[in-house]
Amino acid sequence: MQTLKSILYLASGILFGLFLAALVWIVSRSPSGEAVVLRPAPTEKPVVVYITGAVPRPGVYALPKNARVQDAISAAGGFLAEAEKSQINLAALVEDGEKLDIPYIEGASPVLGTPVPVIVTSTTELVNINTATLDELTTLPAIGETTAQKIIDYREQNGPFLDIEDLINVQGIGPGNFERIRDLITVGP
Numbered sequence: 001m002q003t004l005k006s007i008l009y010l011a012s013g014i015l016f017g018l019f020l021a022a023l024v025w026i027v028s029r030s031p032s033g034e035a036v037v038l039r040p041a042p043t044e045k046p047v048v049v050y051i052t053g054a055v056p057r058p059g060v061y062a063l064p065k066n067a068r069v070q071d072a073i074s075a076a077g078g079f080l081a082e083a084e085k086s087q088i089n090l091a092a093l094v095e096d097g098e099k100l101d102i103p104y105i106e107g108a109s110p111v112l113g114t115p116v117p118v119i120v121t122s123t124t125e126l127v128n129i130n131t132a133t134l135d136e137l138t139t140l141p142a143i144g145e146t147t148a149q150k151i152i153d154y155r156e157q158n159g160p161f162l163d164i165e166d167l168i169n170v171q172g173i174g175p176g177n178f179e180r181i182r183d184l185i186t187v188g189p
Contacts, residue, residue, distance in 0.1 A: 040163040045126065046183050049094045051076040053102035054083035064183035067094050073102065075141065080104075126186040129167060130160040140184055142177045161187045 046062040049072050056077035063071055070090040079085055084103040094100070127136055129151060137148035147170070154170045155161060164185050168178050 040165075040187065044183050045096075047094055047096040047098075049097075050099045051102065052099065054080040054104045055102050056080060062184055063094060064180075068092065069094055069100060072100055126188075127184060128188060129164065129185050130155060130187050140181045142180050143173075147172045163187060 044065045046064055047067060048060060048062050049067075050060050051072055052058045055073060058076060061072060061075040063075060068090065069088060069092045072094050073079060073088075073090070079102065082104050084105045088102065127140055129137070132151075134145060134148045134152065137143050137151055138145055143151075150170050150172055151167070158169075161167060164182065164187055165178075166187075167173055167181075167185070168175065
């Protein structure tokens with residue numbers, strides 16, 4: 001009887017060991033099939049507006065889709081002291097190709113003989129952060145020469161950006177700056 005019990009324990013142990021070995025083999029084997037490759041979501045084209053009048057830096061500005069008049073005025077440096085603000089709807093959405101003329105207070109006007117600068121901060125084409133030059137990168141809002149050089153250095157050291165969100169890994173580009181340029185950049189061809 002004792003021998004039969006020992007044989008049953010031994011058989012149970014062997015079966016349990018085989019079960020554990022099979023379980024370990026199933027869990028640790030390589031997955032089958034092809035890896036799923038996620039592609040970045042397409043970036044939307046910016047809206048381009050022309051801002052004139054009582055702002056410090058009139059010009060053409062590329063803004064993210066769904067930008068407001070307030071965003072356009074901020075891009076142009078805000079209001080001049082002589083600006084007539086009461087008739088401007090700062091919450092209105094800007095449209096692609098729109099001209100915003102910020103009026104002067106009655107009787108106030110720009111100083112005659114002083115040239116009004118026109119600044120082009122971007123075109124309707126997205127800036128490819130994988131191929132852009134220093135000058136092209138500095139056309140983006142909040143990207144100066146130092147940060148543009150950091151972008152170039154990062155991609156030279158780490159290879160091309162796979163997704164626009166990878167730009168946050170560059171020192172000096174935080175979530176706030178990234179949101180300002182999200183709709184103006186691409187990693188595409």
